[in-house]
Amino acid sequence: MAEFSLIDRYFKTAASAQVDLGIGDDSAIVSPPVGEQLVICTDTLVAGRHFPLSTSAHAIGWKSVAVNLSDLAAMGATPHSILLALSLPQVDDAWLEGFSQGLFDCCAPYNVQLIGGDTTQSPHLTISVTALGWIPTAQGITRSGAQVGDYVVVSGQIGDAAFALQHLGHPLQQRLDYPTPRCELGQSLRGLASSMIDISDGLAQDLGHILKASGVGATLSLDQLPLDPALQVLAPEQRWQYALAGGDDYELCFTLSKDNYQRLCQLNPTTPFTIIGSIQAEFGLRLEYQGQPQSLPLSGYQHFA
Ligand code: ADP
Ligand code: MG
Secondary structure, eight states, X not given: OOHHHHHHHHTOOOOOTTEEEOBXXXXXXXXXXXXXXEEEEEEXXXXXXXXOTTOOHHHHHHHHHHHHHHHHHXXXXXXXXXXXXXXXXXXXXXXXXXXXXXXXXXHGGGTOEEEEEEEEEOSSOEEEEEEEEEEETTOOOOXXXXXXXXXXXXXXXXXXXXXXXXXXXXXXXXXXXSOOOOHHHHHHTTTTOSEEEEOSSOHHHHHHHHHHHHTOEEEEEGXXXXXXXXXXXXXXXXXXXXXXXXXXXXXXXXXEOHHHHHHHHHHOOSSOEEEEEEEESSOEEEEEETTEEEOOOOOOOOTTO
């Protein structure tokens, strides 16, 4: 199949009111809303590296969008559109059917449009998605604003995906294959969170980025980690390893003052969230269990290990 018929068949969608010019020309044209800034990110998934080779085409399509919408959520942005750069070893219709369906299934609930991309042949299946979103000017939530005394909070449950990777076929594989980008929660944290990051490489490492960028430290209470029942029954070191150093969670980790935490509770977001610690002036990440300091050998996901 020629590149163009492949694009027409699987990826061309009707232009929406939000997009001035979508797929089909040399570039797409979009008009940013007045008073808002463009927020833009890109993330690549390589077969066998970022997902097991056994992953379904539908899940790969979903996840390639979800990980990018998660990055937008972590800034507090409203997602708008994506571009897709697809490198395929061969044209496999069944695979493309599943992949494009998964991609659009993840776009639909967030009103995200596919507005362009590139399609090439390559020995390795590689999917790069670029996502665009909007944030009211100067309201983007960065990693650098955590303040001494703030709570450290995470959304959802952590460690599920890392556990599932070691237990393929377990019901938690749904969390590995179909992460939920926390777009609504991210947006409701505008003006409330002092810093935010999405957890892709493990909580300890990703919270570490906030601490470094903000010039502060934190203490986490291991008793408070929101864990699935399947992890709660594991030996403590094992469950903490999944939760703190596993990765692929795509939950939000954010900091906010006590007053803003109360405001967030009043907003009553649909996504659950849990206080897991607090920010202190003393640098570094400290762990406590039942009020006692704990030391754990932790490492997050290393991209060049
Ligand atoms: P060019 O050669 O000018 O880069 P292409 O022939 O690669 O253009 O692409 C033609 C049109 O199809 C462009 O609008 C491009 O954005 C879009 N496109 C190409 N591949 C994809 C894809 N995998 N998903 C979505 N749109 C795509
Ligand atoms: Mg091209």
